[in-house]
Amino acid sequence: MSSTTPTRNSFTRTDTSVLGRWWWTVDRWTLAGLLALMGLGALLMLAASPASVARIPGLSNSFHFAQRHFIFLPAAVALMIGISLMDIRTVRRMAVLGLAGSLVMLLLTLAFGDETKGATRWINVFGFSLQASEFLKPFFAVTMAWMFATGKSDAAFPGQRIALGIYLVVASLLLMQPDLGQTILITAVACVQLFLAGLPLIFVGILFLLGLVGLIMAYLTLPHVTARIDGFLDKDSGNRYQIERSLDAFKNGGLMGQGPGEGTVKAQLPDSHSDFIFAVAGEELGLIVCLVIVGLYAFIVLRGLARLMNETSLFVLLACAGLLAQFALQATINMASALSIIPTKGMTLPFLSYGGSSLLALALGMGMVLAMTRRRFQFGDPL
Template sequence: MTTIHRTDTSLFGQWWWTVDRWTVFALAAIIGVGAVMLLAASPPVAERIGLEPLHFVKRQMLLLPVAIAVVFFVSLQPPRVIRRLALALFSVSVILLALTFVMGAEIKGARRWISLPGMSIQPSEFVKPTFAVLTAWLLAQGKASARFPGGLISVTAFAVIVAMLLKQPDLGMAVVVGAVWFVQIFLAGLPILLVVVLGALGLTGLFGAYMLLPHVTSRINRFLDPAAGDSYQIDRSIEAFANGGLFGRGPGEGTIKNWLPDAHADFVFAVAGEELGLIACLFIVMLFAVVVVRSVLRVTSEQSLFVILAAAGLATQLGLQAIVNMASSLHLMPTKGMTLPFISYGGSSMLALALGTGMLLALTRRRFGGIEP
């Protein structure tokens, strides 16, 4: 077995001794669980829609090495490169997001995807991590120089992004982006009165979505009263957790996935509940908690406001996305089509998450006793 010494000056050696290894181990475990669950959950879904059993497995496994390479490459970069990379990719993502209204493929009544030869891209997935880093830079620059309108630019960019997401419509994505942005402006030292005002505006916006968007109204009504509409998927999801018990039926031995339409994506946590059991599900929750908590702890002594806000935003985004997916599967909140990071099937989601976690690892790296410059 090869040992990596602290004196190792190779690229990997420098990375290994400066990155947060607990976070790396947790991410590797999450990716491993994702591979197992994809093999278990996706074949029945593929067969139901007339594809070969391993169709989704092959597509995801082709992208997995690319995602791992993205995590490693991006995590090598210093914060200044992360900032520039986020700005460039955010600009491209916003352009692609706007193009969804012109050339986007309509799926289940929403235009969120752009079809390219051999693949489809969901631009909003890439907007999430890049906007978090961009907002961190704008707020940090606004604090550093009173003449730089960082806060105003951030508010404007946020309003434009949310408006575009709601037009698709994708309320869930808009809520995640809004929650991350709110956390960042709160940490940046926003006056408490404005925090209350913005919180009230957010709640007002959610109420407006409930009143004006039929699909939101339906989902919330079904959450409050299952008899108010079709609750087939969530009923099967709860049944899967009940069948799994403490230790599960074993990988590949579940049956609910044979009837659960989105077993490989939005409801993969339910498949994990049936096949791996409660203990394993709690372990998955712990893995995400390790990534979020370790990332936050790594920047508690950081002097750069940009690094603090960017790392906090990216960690919040990852944790919130995981919470939304798992809570939806457990009927703790209205169902929302959002992937479980690195576990659900989804190419755009995996690559965007790889970008986000790579930036998170880069921002929390240490060198010579301090955060890397």
């Protein structure tokens, strides 16, 4: 057999199978970056799980959170790759149906969900604690993009008004939980899409003002929001225990870190396996690996935006920009909170923090980005 003959398990450029077409059209660099983040998340979960379990009465298995994370991780990879196989029309339809289903789940959460720390954000579904707002975010970004794009291409279609109505419904339900962080996130995504769609800046201004009013009302009416903002503004307020421990972790880690599993601050840091997983990375893996993590997030976002430079579909441009903005903002908010750059906010670090809903929802969103940024051409044309 000639040395140039492809093996049975390889993909060639003339392979017209579903997987063959996918392999030569998907952005493999972005896929590699996402898988690298998932791998780092698995390592950090092994390091953070024992300390988190020790603070929770009734849990005896030191690797309880790590084991649950490893159950969801293969499902997240399969979901991301499965969605990346879809065509654009299927992604769009799935987003609309998913948004409708997420809104129903939000209503059910408000009616029957479990209250934790003064917020009702989770509902038990067949033994699985589901956070509907996590799944709502990617569906929201894609649906809003469809409304804006259709409104621009068809003057008779009230896309902007429908999009504003969707935003108001979603923001209202999130504030009723209450979940200020997710509300700010979807507001920022909508503003980015409005700007890119070339719509009047008054719409962006309206959303910005609504977000500002919501933030002020949250500060005045929600005690935990008041405490977090006061703790950030006043270093002597006494509400800075978590952030002080987080900063201690980064100080202990230094340049090279204490080594995987060797950190000590995580034993005093609440939510070290979820909201403050970046602090665990800082102590155990050090500054260099933290910069690698930041670099991976930046690479994925910038790579995705680069794929959109020559995009001719306004819908694809708006949908991917919204999903990438959501991904970037969530990562930025988490890391900035851990470093005391902004007030603390309970938001997961994409693909690194513990949380089944978050992991699956992020895989869903990035799977849609991979699907919509695949090269589109008649198969057989030169790549």
